[in-house]
Amino acid sequence: MSAEVSSPPATAPVEDTPIPSILSPAYRATTIGMVALVSLHGFEALAVAAAMPTVAHDLDGLRLYALAFGGTLATSVIGMTLSGRWSDQQGPARPLWLGLACFIAGLLVAGFAQHMPVLVLGRLMQGLGAGAISVALYVLVGRSFPEPMRPRVFAAFSAGWVVPSLIGPSISGLIVQHLGWRWVFLIVPLLAIPAALLLRPALRQVGVVAAGSTGRNVVPWAVGASLGALALYVGGQQQGWLAPALLVPALAVLALCSWKLLPAGTLTLRRGLPSVIALRGIAASAFFGCEAFLPLLLQRERGLTPLLAGVALSLGALGWFAGSWLQGHQQRGWSRRQLLQSGALLMCVGILATSLAIQPGMPLWSAMVGWVLTGLGMGLIYPSLSVLTLSLSAPAHQGANTSALQLSEALGVATTLAVSGSLFALFLEGREALGYLLTFAIMLVLAMLSVAVARRI
Structure with missing residues (x-):
């Protein structure tokens, strides 16, 4: 897929001139x-x-x-x-x-x-x-x-x-x-x-800007990625030998199709736009992976009602909104790179604090504060990546590159949920704490990887 870019740097500070509403x-x-x-x-x-x-x-x-x-x-x-x-x-x-x-x-x-x-x-x-x-x-x-x-x-x-x-x-x-x-x-x-x-x-x-290069036909690869994502989702719901029988070929199909659909250098974390697109998938996987397991942890292991577990998730959503508002209205002149690095660090701290809910003796408020921080970090990252994708794309390639940005998220989240869900299923029946620990560790590693990738933008 094309990765035509324009030159605005990610390090350019936010302008102080009045911005129209x-x-x-x-x-x-x-x-x-x-x-x-x-x-x-x-x-x-x-x-x-x-x-x-x-x-x-x-x-x-x-x-x-x-x-x-x-x-x-x-x-x-x-x-x-x-x-x-x-x-x-x-x-x-x-x-x-x-x-x-x-x-x-x-x-x-x-x-x-x-x-x-x-x-x-x-x-x-x-x-x-x-x-x-x-x-x-x-x-x-x-x-x-x-x-x-x-x-x-x-x-x-x-x-x-x-x-x-x-x-x-x-x-x-x-x-x-x-x-x-x-x-x-x-x-x-x-x-x-x-x-x-x-x-x-x-x-x-x-209207229409100067036509971009049509390049190769990517529709068959999109269909392949779609089938791979579907097999991944279904495989993640299975147990026993059927789970790896579906997951392994699905992961192989997704890897091949991602290589064809995403801009060159995305999977190798090349500096610039490819790292922007890769970071969307990595950060989203970390956040939504935690979001998938947190209510299960709070209800089954800590005894919260579905209503209170839902309130806990809402705290993360409010943190996301706060971070998103901050990146759009901050007056300190922070660059997009600084916002991304700050958001990734907040996600690391937040996921680590949220995972403390696994320990029965830890107060739940610490996990809730951690989830708010995770949402705050995601709120700084998510819209910043959208802004950068448009800024770094030539007008005739904004469609292809924003498509790649959202594909990175969709495929990354699908892969993370399927793999972590299958691993968690291995530790049911008495070893749930170890399963939770493993899944949150995966999300923390992804958040730490986000810190590294943010430095390449």
Whole structure:
């Protein structure tokens, strides 16, 4: 995949000159439309997760339960890749509208499904559309907002994810209880269409920049990565010999496809844009790996109720938002590299403190403080990498490179969750503490690797 870059250095300090508000008249509709779509995507992901046990029971589809989750991740890989190429060649309008149409169609198929296989088909369509939308929105940011405004736009994106993470599961529970689970799917299109229509003026204005090189056909590699991610997800749910039988070939397929899909030098941590893209996958894997095991640890080993465990996760989301707001509004003139290094160090300290919850005698407040620090570090890292990817990409290659950024995260997180989950399963039945210790150690190593990679940007 192309890694064409422009020259703005990651060490350039943040300008002190006044920056227009992202809600000023010229940008208000675009900002509101984009953040609304991000929020609806976040709500849909979290709300469906909360409603899926009821869905699986009503449709007698427990055997396809894992596929209903893993399938969306798998098809999003294809959507990201296609959207990146189309955005570079034709502008972000077509991939955004096509992605939105696919996303809404998937929601309708799932909402009206009478059988679990039909619902899974709808989930596959949702993943394909969501992947296309996410890349198109990044390209729209790069072509609609001046560089000094982009950190604040991505801070708004983070807010768009935090709010659903706080209220999404509760709202989903109310919808399932009083309206039925189908409305968890059907209510999103009613809001997504008006939000997308706010983007029409901006999409008409951005047009198409000088065409980038089409390069080789990467779609087959995207399909291969999608199948590999799906096999990885399913393999991570298995026990016994079937788990390695699926995981080993899936990892090999993902490694080969990643080498073809990501910019040259990403897997070897070459300085500059390749390290930016690699860091997204590494840091996201560390954070979401902890997030996957923390509620299990708090509920099973420390006796917290699901409500209190959810509150604990919300603290990390609030920390993420605080870090994201800070990187977009800080006035100290910190460079992006300094923000990345600070965020990676905070993640190391935070994950180490969070892992103390494994010890029964340790107070839980120390783990909660650690999780807030982990979220704060991720909030500094995540939007900074988005800003750098756009800044270091030539306009005609912003689609390909933002696609690679999101692919790095999707494939990295899928790999980490599958491998750590399989290792954790080996230590069940009396050795859970060792399993938790091993999984948190993996996430700490990833966070420490993030510190090293941040120095190469």
